[in-house]
Amino acid sequence: SNSPLYSQTPPTSSANFYEATSSSESDIPGAVASQSVPAAATADSTAPAGYVLPGGYLLGAAQTFSGSNSRAPPVQWLVENYEGAEGVSLPRCTLYYHYLLHCQEQKLEPVNAASFGKLIRSVFLGLRTRRLGTRGNSKYHYYGLRIKSDVFQRYSVHHLIPLLTTEASRPLPEFGEIDLQDRALPEGVLLEHLRAFQSLYREHCEAVMDVMINLQFTLVETLWKSFWRFSQNSDTESLNLHNESEKRLPKACLVMLCKFEPVLRWTKECDNLLYQTLVEILIPDVLRPIPSALTQAIRNFAKSLESWLTGAMMNIPEEMVRIKVVCVNSFSQTLRRYTSLNHLAQAARAVLQNSAQINQMLSDLNRVDFTNVQEQASWVCQCDDVMVQRLEQDFKVTLQQQNSLEQWALWLDSVVTQVLKPFENNPAALPKAAKTFLLNWSFYSSMVIRDLTLRSAASFGSFHLIRLLYDEYMYYLIEHRVAQAKGETPIAVMGEVHKSCRENKNVLFCDTHFVAFPVFQHSEET
Secondary structure (H helix, E strand, O other), X not given: OOOXXXXXXXXXXXXXXXXOEOOOOOOOOHHHXXXXXXXXXXXXXXXXXXXXXXXXXXXXXXXXXXXXXXXHHHHHHHHHHEEEEEEXXXXXXXXXXXXXXXXXXXXXXXXXXXHHHHHHHHHOOOOEEEEEOOOOOOEEEEEEEEEOOOHHHHOOHHHHHHHHOOOOOOOOOOOOOOOOOOOOOOOOOOHHHHHHHHHHHHHHHHHHHHHHHXXXXXXXXXXXXXXXXXXXXXXXXXXXXXXXXXXXOOHHHHHHHOOOHHHHHHHHHHHHHHHHHHHHHHOOOOOOOOOHHHHHHHHHHHHHHHHHHHHHOOOOOHHHHHHHHHHHXXXXXXXXXXXXXXXXXXXXXXHHOOHXXXXXXXXXXXXXXXXXXXXXXHHHHOOOHHHHHHHHHHHHHHHHOOOOHHHHHHHHHHHHHHHHHHHOOOOOOHHHHHHHHHHHHHHHHHHHHHHHHHOOOXXXXXXXXHHHHHHHHHHHHHHHHHHHHHOOOHHHHHHHHHHHHHHOOOOOOOOOOOOOOOOOOOOOOO
């Protein structure tokens, strides 16, 4: 199975996800550059202190040590934990992650990635850096360095899991052939030009995946500009790159192909595959803890995507730009929703692990007049009374058992399975049934929250948080079930939703594959 890009250690409390301070040390320009976050949620948190964007930008940690002996701790730590060895290599970001764990456990302030790299080379003279792996699955490694054997006795197995494996990665899915459907090629375009576009686009997508896996987010804009032949400078490297592309596919032919319907359709399919793969690599499990700094970086990156893309495609036909923007917007919105969901999950995890809060919630819930709630909700939802009562009882029992977040997730998944079971052999009807269920679930839960509010329930805050999480997780589950029923990726399904709702702004019910109302959204200034 794939290893994660980051630690899976659950935090003991929720980090400050939405507020961030500016940092002058960031190498991420524009919207991405203005944000940094604390290294750890709390002093006793077991979440990782941060993650490193190659190029020296440290996510979630301060930039320098203070004091006259500022360099002694990392040098001493390096000597105690690593040794030179010919013929072996170690991923650069893995070593830095290990160092961040050490700093967090010892409550030290870590140096930034660039300074740490210089320290390593000063301690291990002659150390080389190599890029190992195939395109789309490559990492920078220190060659001639290994972790000492006794380190495994000093650190828990849980902490060392990321050190024993390479970071999460998977090959880019295969792209299908461009289906011409017996259509003639545009005038002046040869079959070899079409094949060149296929090859170049595949290479381009592999390069995008490569930089994303290495968390080099800002290079995505550079790759887009390179592929679409956008350049405002005349440096030799850019000119050579454009000249090479021009030899394989002249710009005039590229422009003509960007108006050709089979190419537009194929490009859309490729983008959806690429973006779905990237989402699953960056956020393999929406409930698993992710360093808050990484989630903030992903959100800032997501907010920049559309402007980067449209800027890179300034001289490309509108037909292709529209296709690309729809796909990248779906990617962007998915990243933002999943990181928000992940943050909610960690906040709710702290509540679900607190026995006193759970007991108070159960006490308050037992005072809710569910008969009255059902009477009011049934007029709007027309839900089956028996099913509603069963869900109510199941919820109370699950709460009483003080189940973990993962156990709650299994229960929510079983609810979705139960509701959609009558439609499992009718994929055409399933999206509408799923939309109706989401609306009913949201309305019914809002009625329960209303009752708790009117009663001034002591646990109202906990219920509100849990409700937000469960609403959003239901949305997540439903979108995947709809995608599965349609034989598409969730990114593709949500792309159609976003396209429809952009064309019909302020419309709650979108006449498309899926419901497009946001069950919850965080403020957009983050």
